Amino acid sequence: MKTASRVFYLSIFALWAAPGSCSSSTENCPISPKSIVEDxxxxxxxxxxxxxxxxxxxxxxxxxxxxxxxxxxxxxxxxxxxxxxxxxxxxxxxxxxxxxxxxxxxxxxxxxxxxxxxxxxxxxxxxxxxxxxxxxxxxxxxxxxxxxxxxxxxxxxxxxxxxxxxxxxxxxxxxxxxxxxxxxxxxxxxxxxxxxxxxxxxxxxxxxxxxxxxxxxxxxxxSQWPPGPAAQDLKQILDAAGRQAQLEQQRIEKPNTPFVANTGFEVEDExxxxxxxxxxxxxxxxxxxxxxxxxxxxxxxxxxxxxxxxxxxxxxxxxxxxxxxxxxxxxxxxxxxxxxxxxxxxxxxxxxxxxxxxxxxxxxxxxxxxxxxxxxxxxxxxxxxxxxxxxxxxxxxxxxxxxxxxxxxxxxxxxxxxxxxxxxxxxxxxxxxxxxxxxxxxxxxxxxxxxxxxxxxxxxxxxxxxxxxxxxxxxMEDKIAAEKEAEEMTAAAKAQELEDIDPDLLEFVRLQNQGPQGDTVGDHFSHEMARFRVAVKVIVKGWIRGPKTV
Structure with missing residues (x-):
């Protein structure tokens, strides 16, 4: 039963994300200047x-x-x-x-x-x-x-x-x-x-x-622009899975969309x-x-x-x-x-x-x-x-x-x-x-x-x-470009910070997050010894750098 449900919902998501279409009404899908205005x-x-x-x-x-x-x-x-x-x-x-x-x-x-x-x-x-x-x-x-x-x-x-x-x-x-x-x-x-x-x-x-x-x-x-085959297939799935419930939900989410008794594709299907x-x-x-x-x-x-x-x-x-x-x-x-x-x-x-x-x-x-x-x-x-x-x-x-x-x-x-x-x-x-x-x-x-x-x-x-x-x-294009540039600069700064961090310290954190490879006493002992060796390296390096940073 779980497998059938999973296949059903995966089919909906796959069809919904058809190439060249928005996955939601609020997604910012740019309009191509060369495309024909519908109708x-x-x-x-x-x-x-x-x-x-x-x-x-x-x-x-x-x-x-x-x-x-x-x-x-x-x-x-x-x-x-x-x-x-x-x-x-x-x-x-x-x-x-x-x-x-x-x-x-x-x-x-x-x-x-x-x-x-x-x-x-x-x-x-x-x-x-x-x-x-x-x-x-x-x-x-x-x-x-x-x-x-x-x-x-x-x-x-x-x-x-x-x-x-x-x-x-x-x-x-x-x-x-x-x-x-x-x-x-x-x-x-x-x-x-x-x-x-x-x-x-x-x-x-x-x-x-x-x-x-x-x-x-x-x-x-x-319209001279019929809906694609994915949209048609999705419509059939919705019909088989309780069309009326889907429409009622859509009326709640999109109250300004005209209600159509047959399908949820109001504009394309009229x-x-x-x-x-x-x-x-x-x-x-x-x-x-x-x-x-x-x-x-x-x-x-x-x-x-x-x-x-x-x-x-x-x-x-x-x-x-x-x-x-x-x-x-x-x-x-x-x-x-x-x-x-x-x-x-x-x-x-x-x-x-x-x-x-x-x-x-x-x-x-x-x-x-x-x-x-x-x-x-x-x-x-x-x-x-x-x-x-x-x-x-x-x-x-x-x-x-x-x-x-x-x-x-x-x-x-x-x-x-x-x-x-x-x-x-x-x-x-x-x-x-x-x-x-x-x-x-x-x-x-x-x-x-x-x-x-x-x-x-x-x-x-x-x-x-x-x-x-x-x-x-x-x-908006300028704003989005500026936001993207800011994100890239932030990511670059974080990457630089990671490069400046002692690699032995990163290794210590990795070992701590990874944990032992097994549940035996030997596995736990080996893991603790590895952490100990790395910790000693970090402490010694800190002592050596200490006079330079004081």
Whole structure:
């Protein structure tokens, strides 16, 4: 029985340690630059080079145009539709990350509840009467006299059933506020604890597709990188050895991994649509984490600076999360490139009543879309929703993404809620562009201003994530190299110490640890005599060296 058990567990360990794969989710398995990002159509190196070319144009667009630097959203007049938000408020040391034990010792402006507040001017969306009385300045200059309101103001539109996000004005008493994205950058706020965990748990768990959503009989697209034979064999062993117990244990150890009723290989064993949904969620989460680690507040000095330990804890030890950031970049790049031809003509106006501002904004937008289209094959959306159940699967996919957008109202930190809602809307817009803009159909859904602002700012955010990850990766390589060098120096010093030790003393220690060769009286006598002879040598040498060292 013991032999059978031993063979069983040895087979598991042998299969688990398959060549080219991580033995655990926390093992630091480096990503090869030449390898293809799973479920995308480009390598990591290709996406990094593309980002280096595209990022300047994206930053210029989002920072230097009124249209893309202001966002309209309902930030204060929506309640969490899923639970009461007692745990969602950010404003005490209990929800801060790496803050001091007593926030009374630091200035008010550096405390968690202050970091979460919005900054700069804010303008409410005006009613019809106000818009009629001031058609040229509908926001009445509340965002600043230098802001072109024709580029910022958004007229109320009807909801489109093809939207992937809940419109900001849906069933709300307020039409939302206009806020400056430049005055409220996404960075560390101290928002964490139970409130943040509850939101992310809901994003991963409550929005997982049911088994019936993607039946195995459906001939759906799958990844071009199938799991290796070792993984398949291991899966069969797990099936035979109590699959359900394995899964329950995995749910405890990895609560953010979607639960699958059939196997423990969640991502590899699922259809393309489900993998894409999970990768988008995971990539968005990882991207947000990279922003917080990159722009992190040292609450002792008041300086905003990259935090390497934050990156190491949240991302470096989880290469799958970093991979999903690259996947999201590919998906957003494809959406931005596809949108280019719809924004070239005069059908879409960026700044009503301001021809010059409209022309400048359009030229900057096209600079981004042209760069995004410079690599033709980034993500192939045509593989999704192609079987007979495609329409129903797409509707399920869309509804679950809307559910995620509603969850952003449960975030208790103002700035976090702003960027959470914006980026969720950005990914929702990207999915709408990819799956609803048919090149062969004249029925093209109209994109609202908020959708365009969200899409391009989310693209800017994921671009910054790629930059930050590259920076952190180089710093981690330097850190690991320095640690290795220190270990080698320590080992060399220990070796030198051993060389300086009297060899007779080492022989005495060896004899003492070794013990006699047998249990007879003669064996014990021989062992003691050998120790005695070596001890005499050590003592005599010590006497001889004594005068020199005194």
């Amino acid at each position: 995308a159509c480009a390598s990591y190196a290709t996406l990094e080079k593309l980002n280096a070319r595209t990022k300047p144009a994206v930053d210029d667009l989002t920072r230097n145009t009124d249209f893309f630097s202001h966002y309209r959203l309902n930030l204060f007049h929506k309640s969490c539709p899923f639970w009461n938000d007692e745990n969602g408020m950010c404003g005490n040391i209990g929800c801060a990350v790496e803050t001091l034990d007593n926030e009374e010792d630091i200035p008010e402006v550096w405390r968690a509840h202050e970091l979460s507040k919005l900054e700069g001017p804010r303008a409410q969306h005006p009613g019809k009467k106000a818009r009629y009385e001031n058609p040229d300045r509908p926001l009445q200059g509340k965002l600043g006299e230098d802001v072109g309101e024709s580029c910022v103001f958004e007229y109320d539109d009807e909801c489109d059933e093809r939207d992937y996000c809940v419109p900001e004005d849906e069933s709300a008493s307020s039409k939302g506020d206009y806020v400056s994205l430049l005055r409220n950058p996404e960075r560390f706020t101290g928002y964490a604890g139970d409130g943040a965990k509850q939101v992310w748990d809901a994003v991963y768990r409550e929005n997982c597709f049911q088994k019936s959503s993607f039946p195995r009989s459906a001939n759906l697209g799958v 259809c393309l649509e489900k993998r894409v949904f999970y990768r988008v969620m995971s990539g968005m989460h990882a991207s947000i984490s990279s922003h917080l680690c990159w722009d992190f507040l040292n609450q002792t000095t008041g300086e905003w600076q990259p935090n390497l330990s934050c990156y190491e804890h949240r991302l470096h030890n989880f290469p799958d999360r970093i991979s999903n950031v690259y996947f999201n970049y590919a998906l957003l790049t494809r959406a931005v490139a596809k949108l280019g031809k719809y924004l070239k003509g005069e059908e879409y106006t960026f700044c009503t009543g301001d021809p010059q501002g409209d022309a400048v904004t359009r030229s900057k937008v096209l600079a981004v879309t042209e760069q995004a289209a410079s690599v033709p094959q980034i993500f192939d959306e045509s593989l999704m929703f192609v079987n007979g159940e495609g329409p129903s699967l797409k509707e399920d996919f869309r509804n679950r993404f809307r559910n995620v957008s509603r969850l952003m109202d449960c975030v208790g930190c103002d700035k976090c809620r702003l960027w959470g809602k914006l980026q969720t809307a950005g990914y929702g817009t990207a999915l709408k562009v990819l799956f609803e803009l048919d090149n062969d159909s004249g029925d093209v859904p109209v994109l609202k201003r908020t959708e365009l602002v969200a899409l391009f700012n989310t693209y800017a955010r994921i671009s910054s994530s790629m930059n930050a990850i590259g920076h952190f990766r180089r710093r």
